[in-house]
Amino acid sequence: MSGGAEGGALPDVGCARWVEAGQTGRRPQAKGSFQVADTATGATADPHASGDDPNRRDFIHIAAIAAAAGAVGSLAWPFIDQMNPSADTLAMASIEFDLTKVAEGQQVVLKWRGKPLFVRNRTAAEIAAAVKDDGAALRDPAKDEDRHKPGKAQWLVLIGTCTHLGCVPTFGGGDYGGWFCPCHGSHYDTSGRIRKGPAPKNLAVPDYDFLSDTKVKIG
Amino acid sequence: MSGHSTYEPKTGFERWLDTRLPIVRLAWDSVVDFPTPKNLNYWWTFGGILALCLVIQLATGIVLAMHYVPHVDYAFASVEHIMRDVNYGWLLRYMHANGASMFFVAVYIHMFRGLYYGSYKAPREVLWIIGCLIYLVMMATAFMGYVLPWGQMSFHGAVVITNLLGAFPIVGDAITTLLWGGFAVDNPTLNRFFSLHYLLPFVIAGLVALHVWALHVPGNNNPTGVNVQSKADTVPFHPYYTVKDGFAIVLFLMLFGAFVFYNPDALGHADNYIPANPLVTPSHIVPEWYFLPFYAILRAVPDKLGGVLLMFGAIAVMFVLPWLDTSKVRSMRYRPTAKLYFFIFVLVCLVLGYCGGQLPDNHVIPGLSTFTLIDADLNSFVWLSRITTLYYFAYFLVILPVLGLTETPLPQPESISEPVLSHPASTPAGATASPEKRG
Numbered sequence: 001m002s003g004g005a006e007g008g009a010l011p012d013v014g015c016a017r018w019v020e021a022g023q024t025g026r027r028p029q030a031k032g033s034f035q036v037a038d039t040a041t042g043a044t045a046d047p048h049a050s051g052d053d054p055n056r057r058d059f060i061h062i063a064a065i066a067a068a069a070g071a072v073g074s075l076a077w078p079f080i081d082q083m084n085p086s087a088d089t090l091a092m093a094s095i096e097f098d099l100t101k102v103a104e105g106q107q108v109v110l111k112w113r114g115k116p117l118f119v120r121n122r123t124a125a126e127i128a129a130a131v132k133d134d135g136a137a138l139r140d141p142a143k144d145e146d147r148h149k150p151g152k153a154q155w156l157v158l159i160g161t162c163t164h165l166g167c168v169p170t171f172g173g174g175d176y177g178g179w180f181c182p183c184h185g186s187h188y189d190t191s192g193r194i195r196k197g198p199a200p201k202n203l204a205v206p207d208y209d210f211l212s213d214t215k216v217k218i219g
Numbered sequence: 220m221s222g223h224s225t226y227e228p229k230t231g232f233e234r235w236l237d238t239r240l241p242i243v244r245l246a247w248d249s250v251v252d253f254p255t256p257k258n259l260n261y262w263w264t265f266g267g268i269l270a271l272c273l274v275i276q277l278a279t280g281i282v283l284a285m286h287y288v289p290h291v292d293y294a295f296a297s298v299e300h301i302m303r304d305v306n307y308g309w310l311l312r313y314m315h316a317n318g319a320s321m322f323f324v325a326v327y328i329h330m331f332r333g334l335y336y337g338s339y340k341a342p343r344e345v346l347w348i349i350g351c352l353i354y355l356v357m358m359a360t361a362f363m364g365y366v367l368p369w370g371q372m373s374f375h376g377a378v379v380i381t382n383l384l385g386a387f388p389i390v391g392d393a394i395t396t397l398l399w400g401g402f403a404v405d406n407p408t409l410n411r412f413f414s415l416h417y418l419l420p421f422v423i424a425g426l427v428a429l430h431v432w433a434l435h436v437p438g439n440n441n442p443t444g445v446n447v448q449s450k451a452d453t454v455p456f457h458p459y460y461t462v463k464d465g466f467a468i469v470l471f472l473m474l475f476g477a478f479v480f481y482n483p484d485a486l487g488h489a490d491n492y493i494p495a496n497p498l499v500t501p502s503h504i505v506p507e508w509y510f511l512p513f514y515a516i517l518r519a520v521p522d523k524l525g526g527v528l529l530m531f532g533a534i535a536v537m538f539v540l541p542w543l544d545t546s547k548v549r550s551m552r553y554r555p556t557a558k559l560y561f562f563i564f565v566l567v568c569l570v571l572g573y574c575g576g577q578l579p580d581n582h583v584i585p586g587l588s589t590f591t592l593i594d595a596d597l598n599s600f601v602w603l604s605r606i607t608t609l610y611y612f613a614y615f616l617v618i619l620p621v622l623g624l625t626e627t628p629l630p631q632p633e634s635i636s637e638p639v640l641s642h643p644a645s646t647p648a649g650a651t652a653s654p655e656k657r658g
Contacts, residue, residue: 085402114497183379184579
């Protein structure tokens, strides 16, 4: 805000020394006008006047801006991270389920971590169909035996959200007898593998373990 | 354009205030004495209508927030409480819900107006871009507002839209988890959507202030697209356009009232009166009508990431439109070829909207199966969406850039006044309008 007053003072040789001290390290246009004044007095170049070297005032500007930016930047993270899952949300992560509730050829839908979870008791024909297609051209190649626990081919435990946009596929529908997603027409086979439609991946298998022959713990 | 202020303080208080905060002067120069082209037609009244829409949404929304509870266990019940128990709650909620639809009706007409008359061209590029930003924030606000009643469509709409962002490689999953605040759309999601739904309308209000500022620097475009050249081309905003806008607002409010009082649920979806159930997806999930064209573009692509990119691209392309259209002629009134392509574009947008509301594999012509091409029958809404999506992008990326270089526009009038004054019907006996301009 004092630029106008100092600019006006420049042609006055008597003031040039004062201007020089006051102007050192200002913006390029300030330095330009300063150099004119300096030439007029015939004085030797001020060591701080060089346009390339950051002098003390530049250093203070850079340091102050860097400190402020660093403070704001590091404080921004708490404001972003508060949106991530909170500790209690992360804590309620596992459930147990009694498999005797699922008749052969049926599935039960549980709620796990806010999402549906399919527990399917497959028939021999459904298992055979899934194994037969292990060698078919698959979008997300996986063998049926890798999608259930060893020796437990009848039990399929899957996260029941379509890998396209998260709708809940309907049981037994579609061209492959597994699941069909009503939202955008994805077809899954009896192993939960994507066979047709827009979904990019197979229905996900969560982490789970058999606690006994009839009980599983998911998560 | 925004030249000398004609405001003269009349009272002692006004003089005192004017030297301290010239707010009355600002209002006077912006809405009373603002020189406005004298040939604006009714397509220009939607700016004022939109300002009213924003005020209605803010007023009804603030009072609804006094009764609504943003919690998964209470949200649906609190909306029903508003509908049944709160005094005039039904009216306020129906005004707010239908107000959103009316807002989009008006904004789409306003945008098509800008497209037809070339209002995005120099020197109004910044004005146009701020408008595009307003539209973008409006869509975010409307989407989050639709989630709040926590019905089936609310919930599964939120699931589908937040999952869209999961399509991006590497960062996609982290972004969706950050948005959800959990492993799925749940209580944290509802809470933050409510917070943002309250915040964003004020962001829109700020952008509207910038939009109006950016309008008042170059002044209004007009149906001829020809620059204002003298005071003879303009009239003061008040009373000429306050009255014209006011009349349009009355007509618009009649349409608004027809929905609110006689068909309040016509634009909504019945499934949203079923409380949200994360375990069952509605058999036919659709967004609100104003998102349907973009939903059709999303579903037109057989690849998840490709569909998402194309959908966002459909909005992004509008931001660079001022640099895509190569024609120096603003108004399509003088661009007969462009006019034809424009009306096809409007039709294509409507067809896209229709496709977005249909099941993708249904036949366009009932009972006729043709052959399958890229995952879908040729006689299906998927293919109709694909063809119209292609035209949507071609209009911006091919037609407008090429047409500006190849077409021969009709001669433009030399000024706004000239075509009116030179019309035989407007020539008084013995007078010749602008004789120096007519050959």
